[in-house]
Amino acid sequence: MFERIMVPVVLDHVDRMERTLKAAADLAERYEASVTYVAVSGKVPNAVAKTPEKFAAELDMFAREQGSQAGISTDALTITSNDPAAELEHRLLEAVETTGADLVVMGSHPPGVADALHLIGSHAAWLVRHADVSVFVVR
Amino acid sequence: MDESSSDYEELIAELEEVYETDYEVGQDNIERFGLDMHNPVFFVSAGLIVLFVVVSLLFPEVAKSALEATKSWIQVVFDWVLLSAGNVFVLFCIALILLPVGRIRIGGDDAVPDFSLVSWFAMLFAAGIGIGLMFWGVAEPAAYYTEWYGTPLDIEGFTEQARPAALGATMYHWGLHPWSIYAVVALALAFFAYNKGLPLTIRSTFYPLLGDRVWGPIGNVIDILAVLATVFGLATSLGFGAQQAAAGIGFLFDISGGLTTQLTIIGCVTAVALISVVRGIDGGVKLLSNINMSLALLLLLFVIVAGSLSAFLANYGQTLGGYFDYILPLSNPVGRTDDMFYHEWTIFYWAWWISWSPFVGMFIARVSRGRTVRQFLTAVLIVPTLVTTVWMAAFGGSGLDQIEQGVGELADGIGDDALVLFQMLDNLPLSSITSMLGICLVLVFFVTSSDSGSLVIDSITSGGKTDAPVTQRVFWATMQGVIAAVLLSLGGTAALDALQAGAVSTGLPFTFVLLAMCISLALGLRHEHQLNQAIEA
Numbered sequence: 001m002f003e004r005i006m007v008p009v010v011l012d013h014v015d016r017m018e019r020t021l022k023a024a025a026d027l028a029e030r031y032e033a034s035v036t037y038v039a040v041s042g043k044v045p046n047a048v049a050k051t052p053e054k055f056a057a058e059l060d061m062f063a064r065e066q067g068s069q070a071g072i073s074t075d076a077l078t079i080t081s082n083d084p085a086a087e088l089e090h091r092l093l094e095a096v097e098t099t100g101a102d103l104v105v106m107g108s109h110p111p112g113v114a115d116a117l118h119l120i121g122s123h124a125a126w127l128v129r130h131a132d133v134s135v136f137v138v139r
Numbered sequence: 140m141d142e143s144s145s146d147y148e149e150l151i152a153e154l155e156e157v158y159e160t161d162y163e164v165g166q167d168n169i170e171r172f173g174l175d176m177h178n179p180v181f182f183v184s185a186g187l188i189v190l191f192v193v194v195s196l197l198f199p200e201v202a203k204s205a206l207e208a209t210k211s212w213i214q215v216v217f218d219w220v221l222l223s224a225g226n227v228f229v230l231f232c233i234a235l236i237l238l239p240v241g242r243i244r245i246g247g248d249d250a251v252p253d254f255s256l257v258s259w260f261a262m263l264f265a266a267g268i269g270i271g272l273m274f275w276g277v278a279e280p281a282a283y284y285t286e287w288y289g290t291p292l293d294i295e296g297f298t299e300q301a302r303p304a305a306l307g308a309t310m311y312h313w314g315l316h317p318w319s320i321y322a323v324v325a326l327a328l329a330f331f332a333y334n335k336g337l338p339l340t341i342r343s344t345f346y347p348l349l350g351d352r353v354w355g356p357i358g359n360v361i362d363i364l365a366v367l368a369t370v371f372g373l374a375t376s377l378g379f380g381a382q383q384a385a386a387g388i389g390f391l392f393d394i395s396g397g398l399t400t401q402l403t404i405i406g407c408v409t410a411v412a413l414i415s416v417v418r419g420i421d422g423g424v425k426l427l428s429n430i431n432m433s434l435a436l437l438l439l440l441f442v443i444v445a446g447s448l449s450a451f452l453a454n455y456g457q458t459l460g461g462y463f464d465y466i467l468p469l470s471n472p473v474g475r476t477d478d479m480f481y482h483e484w485t486i487f488y489w490a491w492w493i494s495w496s497p498f499v500g501m502f503i504a505r506v507s508r509g510r511t512v513r514q515f516l517t518a519v520l521i522v523p524t525l526v527t528t529v530w531m532a533a534f535g536g537s538g539l540d541q542i543e544q545g546v547g548e549l550a551d552g553i554g555d556d557a558l559v560l561f562q563m564l565d566n567l568p569l570s571s572i573t574s575m576l577g578i579c580l581v582l583v584f585f586v587t588s589s590d591s592g593s594l595v596i597d598s599i600t601s602g603g604k605t606d607a608p609v610t611q612r613v614f615w616a617t618m619q620g621v622i623a624a625v626l627l628s629l630g631g632t633a634a635l636d637a638l639q640a641g642a643v644s645t646g647l648p649f650t651f652v653l654l655a656m657c658i659s660l661a662l663g664l665r666h667e668h669q670l671n672q673a674i675e676a
Contacts, residue, residue: 012165042605043246043253043333043508047165050336051247082253082506083594084606086419109173 002031002134006101008092008123009039011058012047020107020138025070027105027136034073036099037063040091042084052080089126096131104135147673154670158346162354164338165602174611177602180359184366184600191371191641192622195634203637210640213490213647214482219472221489224650226470228319231657232516235326240664241513243671245326246333252509256518257432258425262506263523265428265587267499268317269435270380272530273581278559279312280305280535281542287553289479292468302539306454307461309531311469312485314462314524317492322519323653324500327660329507329515334667338603339505341365341497341652347662348655361652362599365497368645370615372495373592374622375639380585381405381627383557384578390558391574402624408582409620412589416612420506424590431583438576439533445567446537454536458528490646493653501598502591505605512664538563589619 007024009017028035041048041055049055056078067074077099081087096104108124124137169178176182195202213221235241244250254262264272282288283305286296291308294301327344337343342358349357381401388404389396415423443451475481507515538559541549547566553559564573593616594605600615601607626634 040606044339044505044603044605045164045332045336046604046606047163051333082421083419085609085612086417086422088606 002027002033002103004099004101005033005035005103005105006096006099007035007037008095008104008106009037009059009062011039011055011062014062017107020105021066023136023138024105025066025072027103028072029070033103034075035063035066036075036077036101037066038077038079038092038095038099040079040081040084040088042081052078089123089130092123092127093130096133102133104131104133105138106135107138109139144676147676150673151670154666154673157666158335158337160337160346160351160354162338162351165604167354168602168604173608175601175604175607176611177362177600180362180366180602181600183359184363184370184596187363187367188370188618188622191367191638192625195626195637196630199630199633199637203633203640206637206640206644209644210490213644214486217647217650218475218482218486221486221493221646221650222470222472224493224654225316225320225489227654227657228323229315229520231661232319232322232520235664236513236516236520240668241516242511243330243334243664243667244509244511245329245515246508248671250333250509252507254425254506258429259506260518260522260526261428261432262425262587262591263503263519264435264526265424265431265584266502266591267321267495267588268313268523269431270376270581270584270588272313272527272534273560273577273584274383274557275309275313276530276534276560277538277563278553278556279309280531281538281549281553281559282556283308283480284539284542285552289477289481289483291465291477291480293477293480303457303461304465305461305539306458306531306535307463307465308469308480308484309535310458310462310524310528311466312488313527313531315466315520316470316489318520318523320489320492320496320653321499321503322516323657323660324496325503325507325519326512326515327656327663328501328504330512330660330663330667332504332603333508335663339501339605340599340603341501343603344656345659347666348659364645364648366596366599368494368642368649369498369592369596370619370622371638371642372491372498373589374619374626375635375642377405377408377585377589377619377623378627378635379639380581381408381623382632384581384585386555386557387561387574387578387581390561391571391578398628401627404582405620405624405627408585408589409616411583411586412593412616412620413613415586415590416593416616417609420594424587424594427583427587427590431580431587434576434580434583438573438580439530441569441573442533442537442564442567445569446533446540450540451533451536454539455529455532458532458536462528487643490643492646493649494642494644494646496649496653497599498592498595501595505594505598534560534563537567541566589616593619 005024005028024035039059041052049058059076059078063074063076079091106124108122128135167178168175283290284301291304294304331337331343332339340362342353342361345353381404384404385396385400541547548562561574564570593612596615597612
């Protein structure tokens with residue numbers, strides 16, 4: 001049913017992503033799909049790493065760890081951006097193309113007032129509206 | 140052989156250890172309601188902003204006289220400090236271009252530039268100085284030539300000598316000195332963030348001097364001061380800019396330039412700035428900067444051609460010649476007798492550039508990864524200065540020509556300084572089109588200052604993060620518009636004057652901050668140079 005699952009990761013908040021990671025791993029096992037973890041890094045030092053190169057190394061290591069823990073095949077894709085806060089959603093949409101994923105599994109907060117007002121919705125909601133592939137939103 | 144290589148290894152380890160800090164970007168941040176804010180910088184800054192606005196609205200006259208007294212005191216008592224510091228920054232930058240440290244590449248040897256040269260230059264101008272070139276390009280040389288408000292070195296106006304002096308003194312205020320102030324801050328921020336892995340906030344530039352203490356109260360004070368200077372600098376110029384743009388629109392279209400028009404302008408500028416910050420650097424700031432730069436070039440070419448090419452060439456000679464002739468006498472703080480020019484123009488400008496330097500410097504830093512120190516400084520110092528000579532020769536020169544030839548309203552002297560640009564364009568062909576273009580340029584330059592300023596404040600108040608939620612930059616961009624609108628409608632010009640004087644007054648503490656930054660940057664670059672040599676060996 002699915003061959004490649006893309007999982008957007010917030011590397012400095014992996015602790016809040018347990019359910020998302022578990023869901024992705026279970027689906028990967030069920031459908032014998034591989035998982036690509038995707039993260040967007042700015043160019044200036046951030047909470048994860050001091051340079052985009054070190055950021056990519058962290059994500060690679062994260063992907064390997066997830067793979068060996070869950071016994072699934074994994075890889076990583078780091079996207080660099082001049083302005084990660086503004087470009088995150090568009091970059092993730094591009095990543096769906098580059099990775100060739102047919103399913104996106106990502107976490108999101110329960111919809112609140114801001115979402116109802118269509119002011120500042122969640123990244124997941126945006127991806128659901130714009131991606132051609134299936135998106136599984138984990139809450 | 141073995142011994143020397145282990146020596147090198149020791150040196151490398153030692154040099155790398157200097158910048159090994161346990162501080163993590165965002166470790167002092169508070170995450171609530173989907174926001175990610177530095178504690179205490181975000182909260183104290185926001186609180187102080189509200190406090191200052193409320194006080195200046197409740198007691199506009201008191202606030203105005205107190206803050207303007209502070210500003211005047213700085214202008215008169217510390218005149219030599221500011222002027223000498225400006226000279227130090229120019230010499231420091233030139234030294235770095237010439238010394239071997241100029242080879243160091245921002246972001247490491249393998250870094251490639253994030254932006255093309257054209258976009259990069261466009262953003263350099265659009266962030267801080269473009270708006271001033273629009274307003275003062277004609278008005279400042281005209282002011283000196285007509286003895287409107289003091290003349291450089293007390294040279295008598297309306298004389299043959301007054302022409303190159305007027306153009307040269309204007310160049311002095313808009314040339315190497317302001318750009319070297321921005322360059323110092325920008326280079327320090329870029330170097331410590333991209334090469335040393337420290338967070339992109341002002342405090343990081345003092346790491347070689349203060350070590351881990353920069354993450355404590357000292358750093359908080361520096362960052363909060365930078366935020367306040369930026370917010371009030373931007374909000375008050377937006378307020379005054381709205382008044383001036385409204386006057387311009389009134390001059391052109393027979394619309395009242397009253398409060399309604401002014402508030403509409405603030406609303407529009409803020410709305411476009413909001414769209415720009417939400418779209419981000421590439422989709423917003425860069426795009427607008429490029430559009431504006433093309434429009435500005437178009438207007439520049441038009442003024443050159445319409446005002447006659449031969450007149451332009453003569454004016455260009457005078458601008459460049461005047462700059463060379465007067466740069467040294469005007470940089471000299473000793474034995475000055477031209478009080479009005481010296482204090483009200485030069486020192487005011489220097490305090491202004493310095494108080495804006497955290498904002499403009501940080502924005503330039505953010506977009507300058509991948510260039511070497513030498514390329515960076517040459518590009519930030521020399522190229523903008525040369526471009527500005529062309530601009531001043533065209534706009535200022537045309538203005539002076541009209542005054543000399545007794546053409547149009549300028550011949551009667553400067554009435555409203557906001558209208559001088561339009562009065563000059565009025566006497567060239569196609570004036571209705573070019574004046575429209577002028578108004579558009581002014582407004583878009585406001586947008587490009589406001590959006591890049593919001594990105595900078597957002598980064599400082601989130602502890603150096605550039606991936607903090609977009610809501611926060613929306614907050615800061617909105618704040619600027621709201622402050623400008625509230626001050627203008629409730630407090631009027633007095634409240635704006637008060638807070639602008641306050642913002643300019645931060646120029647004095649920042650002068651010392653910047654001087655320390657030079658030392659810190661020199662240390663950092665020397666460490667990096669030694670490190671590179673040791674690694675090569």
